[in-house]
Structures are given as C-alpha cells and as structure tokens.
Amino acid sequence: MLSNPRDADATMPSRLPRAIWVLGFVSLLMDISSEMIHSLLPLFLVGPLGVSMLMVGLIEGVAESTALVAKVFSGALSDWLGRRKRTAVIGYALGAASKPFFALAQGAGVVIAARFVDRIGKGIRGAPRDALVADIAPPALRGAAYGLRQSLDTVGAFAGPLLATGLMLVFMNDFRLVFWIAVVPGVLAVLLLALGVQEPERAGPARAVNPIRREALARLGGAYWGVVALGALFTLARFSEAFLVLRAEALGVPAALVPLVMVAMNLVYAGSAYPFGKLADAMDHGRLLALGLLPLIAADIVLATASSWPALLAGVALWGLHMGMTQGLLAAMVADTAPDDLRGTAFGVFNLVVGVAMLAASAIAGALWQWVGAPATFAAGAAFAALTLAALPLIRR
Numbered sequence: 001m002l003s004n005p006r007d008a009d010a011t012m013p014s015r016l017p018r019a020i021w022v023l024g025f026v027s028l029l030m031d032i033s034s035e036m037i038h039s040l041l042p043l044f045l046v047g048p049l050g051v052s053m054l055m056v057g058l059i060e061g062v063a064e065s066t067a068l069v070a071k072v073f074s075g076a077l078s079d080w081l082g083r084r085k086r087t088a089v090i091g092y093a094l095g096a097a098s099k100p101f102f103a104l105a106q107g108a109g110v111v112i113a114a115r116f117v118d119r120i121g122k123g124i125r126g127a128p129r130d131a132l133v134a135d136i137a138p139p140a141l142r143g144a145a146y147g148l149r150q151s152l153d154t155v156g157a158f159a160g161p162l163l164a165t166g167l168m169l170v171f172m173n174d175f176r177l178v179f180w181i182a183v184v185p186g187v188l189a190v191l192l193l194a195l196g197v198q199e200p201e202r203a204g205p206a207r208a209v210n211p212i213r214r215e216a217l218a219r220l221g222g223a224y225w226g227v228v229a230l231g232a233l234f235t236l237a238r239f240s241e242a243f244l245v246l247r248a249e250a251l252g253v254p255a256a257l258v259p260l261v262m263v264a265m266n267l268v269y270a271g272s273a274y275p276f277g278k279l280a281d282a283m284d285h286g287r288l289l290a291l292g293l294l295p296l297i298a299a300d301i302v303l304a305t306a307s308s309w310p311a312l313l314a315g316v317a318l319w320g321l322h323m324g325m326t327q328g329l330l331a332a333m334v335a336d337t338a339p340d341d342l343r344g345t346a347f348g349v350f351n352l353v354v355g356v357a358m359l360a361a362s363a364i365a366g367a368l369w370q371w372v373g374a375p376a377t378f379a380a381g382a383a384f385a386a387l388t389l390a391a392l393p394l395i396r397r
Contacts, residue, residue: 016141022196023197024151025152026192027129027149030185032156032160034095034118035157035161036161036181037179039164039259040258041102042245043175043245044175045059046249070122074091075126075131075343075345075347075348079342085132089125091121091122091129092190093190094121095121095122095125096186098117099114099179099183103179130335131335134343135200140281141281142332142336144277146331146335150274150331151270151274154266154269154323155270157266158262158264158270160182161266162263165259167181220338220342224338228353230392231353231357235357236360238381239365244262244316244319247312247374247378268320272325273324273327285333289326289392290389290392291325292322293385296322296381297389299315300315300378
C-alpha cells in the first residue's frame, strides 16, 4: 500500500538548498518563454493558419507525449553517466532554440515541427532535472522541494500569458512579434542553469551499465509501479490545458484577453503547489491524491456548464488547485520509491506512461469537442476523474 515513507525526523533540516531555488527560477524563465507562445498558439493555429479543432488536440497530444517519451532516454542517460546537469542544459537549450520558428511559421507544418523540437527539449531536460532535485534536496524536504520548483515554474506559466496579453494589446494582436519577444527569457533560462547550479557529487563511480536493462528495471518495486499507474490514471482524467483556452474563445472572450485564462489557472497552481508540497512531507500521499481529484471533478462540471466569464474563471481556478495538489506530490512519490542510482530512469519511465495517457486524453478531448461539443469534452473529463477516485484504493494496494 502506498504511503509517505518519510516519517518525522528529529534531524530534519529547515531550509531548502540554494540550488533548488535556482532550478525553480530556471523553470520560471523557460515557462515565461513557452507560455507566451503556448497561450496564443491554439488561436494562432485555428485562426490565421486554419487548423481544425481535432488537429489542435492531436498536435497538443503528440507534442506533450513526445516530451514525455524523450524523458525515458534522457533520464536513463543521466543515470548511466552519473551526471544530470549537462543533459538538462542541452534540453533547455533545444527548447530555447525552437522559439524563433513559431514567429517565422507561414503554415501549420513549421508550427508542428517547432512544437515537436520544443517538446523534445522539454523531454531531454525533464527527467534529469527532476532527479537532480531529489539529489540536492534532503529526503525529509522532497515534497517541499518539488512543490517550490513547481510553484516557481507555475509563476512563469501565468506570467507568460499575462505578458502575452499585454503585448497583444500594445501591438494590436501581432502574434509573431509576441513570439519573437518570447525568445529572450528562454535564453536567460539556459544561462542561469549553466552558470548557477553546481551538481552534487554522486556516491561512488558512475555506473557504466545500461539502466534500462531488465535487471535494473526489476529493482523498481511494486510501490514505484503503483505510482506509475496512478500517474497514468490522473493524466487520462486531465487533458491538455489548450482546451481551457479554446473554451474561453467559445464563450466569446476577446482574443487579446484569452491568455488571462492561463493566468488565472496558473496563479492558483503557483499559490497552492508549495503549501501542498510541504503538506505532502507530513500527510499520507494516497489521501492527498484522493483529495486532489475533487477539484478536478468540480472544474470539469463548471466548465461543461459555463456560460459566462466568471464561471469560466471559477472552473480554471479549480483546475489549477487540482494541479497544485497533485503534480509535485506525484514527483515526490517517484523520488521516494525509486533507488538513488535509477532515479533518472524512474522519472523517465513514469513520464513515458503518462505521455501515452496524455496522447489518448487529448485526442479524445479534441474528437468530443469537434463531433459532440465543448460541454461533452469536460463532462467526459469529470466522469473519468470520478472513476479514478473510485479506483484509487485498489491501485494503492
């Protein structure tokens, strides 16, 4: 049965290391860059480029799944080398390099290619960075460490759309100019990681063996695979946030104000991730996960029935609360249940499974939206989240 393995410790440190804060600000800067683009990208695809709603769902699903599949290989590589920072820097640099191509795109093909490269970069950096957090943070503060990194990451996620909104108003809906400005924080993120984080020395020599071998994977026990199953179920119940943006447009929100949807969601996400991360260090993980599903069910119901701007904001705020309660917690659970020398691989495999679930969830959401309507998309999300809540006790065992 899954639970919090970190019992109270009299020697528990009270402060997170400086490098955790630096990693958080690296995530903040890259998310500002990415979300300035991603908050406008669905409108750019559907409007100027004439892409269908189903294609938007498929693009988002394939893009996110590509990132998560890539984490398997980058995480395993960081275990094999015994070094994580170098791989993470390469991933951040690749993400920053993809940003100009959104501004240059004249057709959907270039956007798809840029989105693909951007997500490859995210995939390369994700597992090594998450494993690096666990390497740096004291075990008794891992929930707080992941919550802090996620909180700062999410500050960037709402600062990016907010900045995009202001720039769209100033530059009269010039998508391409906003995309060009988004290049700057991406470059700053790469420089901060390269110069501001010193990787701790690993105990013993690096293992020059393949960590994806059957023998190595067999060391990932039942508690770890239970966390993987939970991650997949949670992702199936929560599709891409691109559909929150499109829901705003369907309700008649002006294009320049649509990014405020992501601002509202990420403001709640950022504000709740660190407190719930600290709570995860003292509370049963399974119980907190179950509580985290309740806001998602409520969010889907509100968004399915919304007919006004206030109702839309209430729905996306509940969505953000769900994210704050569960995303850092799942990362801490992976770190707690994986062997130290396989932590990168463990994050990679976890995210591979979650990536397949994201592809399925986004494709189903796009198909329901196009063929049945927006309310059906969110009603289906609420139903699946309720099923996940019912199945949670069985999965935990």
